[in-house]
Amino acid sequence: KTSPLQIKGKVETQEERRKRALEEQKKRRRDLNTHARNLALFKPEDFSSE
């Protein structure tokens, strides 16, 4: 147990940094997949035919 003042302190640990980096990589991967899917859904020919 430590002082209640210390419990509330906020320093990002190494493990949290790793997790955050991993989450950001996942997000970039997902964004890229979504981008590819959006391209498929709205093919250039769809626009030209309108």
Added chain:
Amino acid sequence: IGAIELPQDNNQWPDLMKILLENVTSTDNSHLKIATLTAIGYICESIDPIILAPQSGAILTAVVSGAKKEEPNQDVRKAAVDALYNSLEFIRDNFEREGERNYIMQIVCEATQSSDVNVQVAAFECLVRIMQIYYDKMRFYMEKALFGLTVLGMKNDDERVALQAVEFWSTVCDEEIELANEALEASEVGETPDRLSHNFAKAALPEILPVLLWLLTKQDEDADEDDWNVSMAAGTCLSLLAQCVEDAIVAPVIPFVESHIRNADWRYREAAIMAFGSILEGPDHRLLANLVNQALPVLIDMMKDNSAQVKDTTAWTLGRVSDLLIECIKPDDHLQSLVSALVLGLRDSPRIVSNCCWALMSLSDQFGSRETPSPTYSLSPYFEGIISALMETTERSTNESNSRTSAYECISTLVQGAALDCFPTIQKLTVTILDRLDVTIQAANQIVGSDERLAHSELQSNLCNVLTSIIRKLKKEVIPFADRIMTTLLSLFTSATKHSTTLEDGFLAVGAITTAVEADFVRYLDAFAPFLYAALANHEEYALCSIAVGLIGDICRALQEASLPYCDTFMNMLLQMLQSPILNRNTKPAVLSCFGDIALAIGGKFEVYLEVVMMVLAQASTMRTAKDANYEMIDYVMALREGILEAYVGIVQGLKSGEKAELLLRYIEQIFGFLGMTWNDPDRSEIIVRSMIGLIGDLAEAFQNGQIKQWFGVEFVGAALKEGRTNRSLPNGTREVTRWAKEMVKLASQ
């Protein structure tokens, strides 16, 4: 030894308990009794109750007889109460029976009144544990005895007794906060909760609150941050009580705050601020807003108090206000004086520095935006001043109370939340951080001793962490600095040891650079590749390996097809990782996802790796959870499946873009087999459902001419798409991806 021997088939020590029980009941040798009771307690704590079920009554009788008030030797009594503490799970069946429970509770309550303080402490420890395990059965005993005993216990002159009595009420609050959460969750889905709160804390509030407030004034002047004393326990308990009873705590605490905040004695001033800070979480914000508004100028002023303890607690309370009640901080009215007070605190003692940093981080989190930066924000006028003060703080030679790390962390957080008009300051900061990193690299050879090495490594990690935040924030605007950043990072990797966490943080900075400079990263890759390969081969350091695997993904996304010359090595190293007996298994899902990243980057050129990767994915798919699997194993299998899904998505999309989708036809049964198995697993996560729907859509899009249309008629495909459309608890983006997948499946099924 007993804990090992007794659970063996054919109990390897059948007469052990008989001997132990005889020792307790038939000897006058108190040393033997104490040792025996201790052994019984350890055994009961260590083994499955079913193993000793036939003897449980006799064991309990022996333990309880030693704990009775009739036991003349208080050392024996203390050993018996300790044994009872260790047996509390073991005697669950006895505790279910009212008569036996009453008797046990009577013995423990009587022990709290022993003349021996050690017995009292042990008895209160027992009550804390009983409240944790058997809360549901405590109503009767609370009314009859526990309530009064623990309130008296908190006032006990002996701090060890008072600490346990306070802990008892912290435990009550913990339980009731948990029960309130369970009740809320149950009501959200229209169900009744399994267990009900008895609201002990609310009922006891008028009695326990004055005692807790009084205990707050019993600070230890020289307390270290690692110490634990009765005023700290009371602060923690008060904070839990506020979360538990919510609005009811406000009215009785405020008079204490008002009457003591200007007290001449620092203990009362500190206690008043601690009380105020502790009740900021729990009560309705509307109830607190006015109070916080009135208190803010007083608190800001108290950052100049002559007592370090008062300033420390004030900084913490300002952090709590910034974190929990940001709407009370009006930029025009409070921000200038608040920021000035916190910046002043950065020049104070290390503990105050850490709390001021936390307060500034909360302000940044609340006023700033980590996503698209706005042109300006409330902290813009102060940004440069805060950064400059923090940089000054980091120049101190020690990291006492984590103050230097907190200051760097605070700089990182401020950068992450900054607005566009802060970019010039961030650009200046970039150069200073790189200069400091260069100095640490030059100093690497002069380090002597492990403590100094650890401090050096921590400093480099802090600097890399700030650098990563800068790169992520500046995005394209970091490009003019990219050469300098990579030069410094490459020197850092040359000087770092194989095991240092600096490498991890440096790699994270490189990952950020790849995203910022994109295809231009190719200029650095030849120089960086040897460090990346060394990390990928360093299987003992699994955290570093994981980050290195992620970096392959970053590089492939940045370089696209230009990553091709490196892919043979990447693939070989990734496959070696999967076969490695040393590598921590938690890295393996990321390796599978990485195959998808490579496929997506090089498109049709992935053909050469297809067969081996599909075989690996098929092997990984065979991993299942046993019926009695623990949570860790379930999580691992789910992470593995997520990785497999990400790999398939990348491969399908990559081959489709390279017009090589037909290569997948021989693997369609494998993929749908995996999807069906995953769908039918009750442990499947919501992320998995979203990924599955995405993959179904990708497959449909890749085979629009009906080549695999029979697979889209399989039952689980329709069920998954329905779930994606109707289940609102699924993660962000699920509805969009489902809409898209449905469209694709419709086209591919014609």
